[in-house]
Amino acid sequence: MAGRSTVKDAQVIVIGGGIIGIAVAAYLAEAGRDVLVLDRSGVCEETSAGNAGALAFSDVLPLAHKNMLAQVPRWLVDPLGPLSIPPTYLPKLFPWLWRFMRAGRPSTFEAAVSAQVAMMTLAEREWSGLMTRSGTGHMLREDGSLELYESEAEFRAAEEGWKLRRRFHIPFRHLERDELAECQPGLSDRFLRATFAPGWKTVADPQRLGQAVWAHAERHGARFMPATVVAARTAGEGVAVNLAGGKKLSCENLVIAAGAWSRPFAAGFGDRVPLETERGYNTTLPVGAFDVKRQLIFSRHGFVITPLDSGLRIGGAVELGGLKRPPNFSRSRAMLEKAARFLPGLKTEGGRQWMGYRPSMPDSLPVIDRARNEPRVLYAFGHGHLGLTQAAAAGRLIRDLVLEQSASIDLSPFRAGRFRGHG
Structure with a gap:
């Protein structure tokens, strides 16, 4: 009987079947590990199903940058604007907001940009390899992105961020008004300038890509179990995972990749991480709603428009409101109404509304680390808007940690305890 207690249900259990957990599983399965993924909904069925489909490798600026912070007061006045905080949630959110403001300080900001550049460089390289190995390269679109400005002042405010990107050799090109129609026919004449980023990529459909990566992981032996995890703890020579209904599983290594739901699991292993939930909204219009050539970014309004195989996705905005409040789909409708003004002739009928939960850290960097007490x-969570973009990098880094190999980049900026002592 004593010997039976050492039998594990898997070498590695991954909590979370979103794109991060799936990428982690793929890398570990390729390395020969017996991997079991647990998720209550399925593979890429929640937040990973409704994202904007961007591989935003040039998006290296933390959210807490000067241009963004300057717009916060104006945004908060508009309940349907790019940023919304329900008044009753503000007291709970205040510690996170305080850390968010601190992350905008020059020294902290510069360090975060350098860390994000390293992560993005790794992510682009790893996605290239993973797509080749999983046969998903045909889902990649390399059309770049177009960030649009309605005034010279708006363009000047964004220019500082582009100059910072130039320091890291991220390519881009500023466009004058008479060049916009060539990049995107049919735009409203309200737009005066734009910036084209050729390194920005998108995928044909983010959910389909995630499920195809999972099929690759399955071919290497990874397994999936629909389950709700209620707790995890150290148990002898391994880790025990308790499921709803009373079932218990055991493993040698546990990976917490549960997105916005990761915080209580980390707390159980001694790490109180300031993880908050950005509730994002979108509407996916039917194919043919408008001929959008590449992802269009409307930073002043906090949303993007992405052409996907499944339709035209109009989404973004940030609602810092936690996990329990019901969706406010008036935010989706507000973005759709603006999109119709920005793209005259847009067919707005027949759209599907969606809301998802982005796991967000105050400095816009994910948590990639070992637990403090075990x-x-x-940990592989907290990627905010960049989960799809950084998924392959997270898979590579977690594989290296499990195999006790040297990490491909410096992991100190991504440690779970980096906010310890900050209040």
Whole structure:
């Protein structure tokens, strides 16, 4: 009987079947590990199903940058604007907001940009390799992105961020008004300038890509179990995972990749991480709603328009409101109404509304680390808007940690305890 207690249900259990968890599973399965993924909904069925489909490798600026912070007061006045905080949620949110403001300080900001550049460089390289190995390269679109400005002042405010990107050799080109129609026919004449970023990529459909990566992981032996995890703890020579209904599983290594739901699991292993939930909204219009050539970015309004195989996705905005409040789909409608003004002739009928939960850290950097009290437990969460973009990098880094190999980049900026002592 004593010997049976050492039998594990898997070498590695991954909590979370979103794109991060799926990428982690793929990398570990390729390395020969017996991997079991647990998720209550399925593979890429929640937040990973409704994202904007961007591989935003040039998006290296933390949210807490000068241009963004300057717009916050104006945004908060508009309940349907790019940023919304329900008044009753503000007291709970205040500690996160305080850390967010601190992340905008020059020294902290510069360090975060450098860390994000390293992560993005790794992510682009790893996605290239993972798409080749999984046969998903045909889902990649390399059309770049177009960020649009309605005034010279708006363009000047964004220019500082583009100059910072130039320091890291990120390519872009500023466009004058008479060049816009060539990049995107049919735009409203309200737009005076734009910036084209050729390194910005998109995918044909983010959910389909995630499920195809999972099929690749399955071919290497990874398994999936629909389950709700209620707790995890150290148990002898391994880690025990408790499921709703009373079932218990055991493993040698546990990876917490549960997105916005990761915080209580990390707390159970000694890490109180300031993880908050950005509730994002979108509407996906039927194919043919408008001939959008590449992802269009409307930074002043906080949303993007992405052409996907499944339709035209209009989404973004940030509602810092936690996990329990019901959706406010008037935010989706507000973005759709603006899109119709920006793209005259847009067919707005027949859209599907959606709301998802982005796991957000105050400095816009994810948590990639071992647990404070249990080195057999690893974290891969907190990617905010960049989960799809950084998924392959997270998979590579967690694989290296599990195999006890040297990490491809410096992981100190991504440690779970980096906010410890900050209040």
